[in-house]
Amino acid sequence: MFRLSLQVRDYECDLQGVVNNAVYQHYLEHARHAFLRAQGVDFAALAAQGDHLMVIRAELVYKAPLKPNDHFEVMVRMKAKGRLKAVFEQQIVREDGTVIANAHFEGANIRQGRPARLPEALRLCLTEHNEAMR
Amino acid sequence: MFRLSLQVRDYECDLQGVVNNAVYQHYLEHARHAFLRAQGVDFAALAAQGDHLMVIRAELVYKAPLKPNDHFEVMVRMKAKGRLKAVFEQQIVREDGTVIANAHFEGANIRQGRPARLPEALRLCLTEHNEAMR
């Protein structure tokens, strides 16, 4: 399973003194993109060639808040859902083992404003992962 | 139903040229806080007195992306879920009527790190809304 180690930055915390809800989506996105890049799928390069990988569904369950300077890991698991969607199961875990959030994302590829087949690099990557999970 | 009118700011768009996923959470949070304030519930004041209204669950279904300068409305409906949770059903609609996103948020009150009864101002507000929906 892919893991990305990060640390909370003070500006990510809001007036409650903890990381703002929306920032977790940033962490999760950053981990998904790092995961994809590790598989040879470059999000920015795909966007430049007209393949826009878009999140179509996001579910986040917040268990405990992150605080300034906390160290944590963001996990990423990916699998195919039909021919047009990629599903990401993610978890944020603080370094002491506390689960901070569970998340489920579904993504699709949009070309010229319409749903399109997933880019080949991503399909290859999904095939390998699906086989690895059997 | 509460509606807040907003417009996309260029810095909210990412390298795909559309509003970044996480920014929708910001729009939705801002609308919830504006809604609460319109009912006399001040988020920042509650935080200052130790009542931390926290999102514990977020579900977002992204239907279409917002682009630079788009005008849109964020809708908010609230109801109680048991004695400890407030539920918000939200929708983002572009000014041409296109549904951009549907969202469901659940919030709880955390005092000194533990779940606590919802603050009285919010309970009163929930009672009125539940009655209005009957």
Next chain:
Amino acid sequence: MFRLSLQVRDYECDLQGVVNNAVYQHYLEHARHAFLRAQGVDFAALAAQGDHLMVIRAELVYKAPLKPNDHFEVMVRMKAKGRLKAVFEQQIVREDGTVIANAHFEGANIRQGRPARLPEALRLCLTEHNEAMR
């Protein structure tokens, strides 16, 4: 002088309970882009055609912090600086008249990674403004 009316959103405040320093740059950028659009210069459209208006210098003097829900205005004045630069003098003023920040920005046009003449729409706009200031 161009003025844009805005209100602080809770998520823009950091753990000090006031608007984070970097967010003022967002406000100032948003006001510059709104100002330009009001003159017929569309930042996103220029970027799409390869004209990247980039900030090359920013100076901000912070006088007083903005707090949750504060209403404020962002002022914009623009003038040319030589043939390649546009200068923006800006101010953020809270609705009670308190000056929150003074700012000075210099921008240039970058095409294919190199400094280029300012786009025609912007040059026209600068000429009008310089004449108006005489």
Next chain:
Amino acid sequence: MFRLSLQVRDYECDLQGVVNNAVYQHYLEHARHAFLRAQGVDFAALAAQGDHLMVIRAELVYKAPLKPNDHFEVMVRMKAKGRLKAVFEQQIVREDGTVIANAHFEGANIRQGRPARLPEALRLCLTEHNEAMR
């Protein structure tokens, strides 16, 4: 000199495909706070006890933009300016040695809405740094 190694995250890039101007302020702030913490000065803890270290002046000169996935370092040098201000000279340098930005920040301590002496931990830290520079 203090150095913090970071990498660009895709969500930090705007519709021009490069890191948004305001985000550099986030990088610079994060490096200042990391620097202070390395000296035993905890920004969030100071805020909690009523000492609000606030930026009162920021000057940024942008030399070249950062792009998705770029690795870079943020440098921090600090010195006292009179009895009430701390000055930070900072630089952002991409891993290939390209200078991305030079920055100068001035900070002051605000207690109960008024300028106050710098917190003792910060004064000690400044004394050591000033001596080290002689």
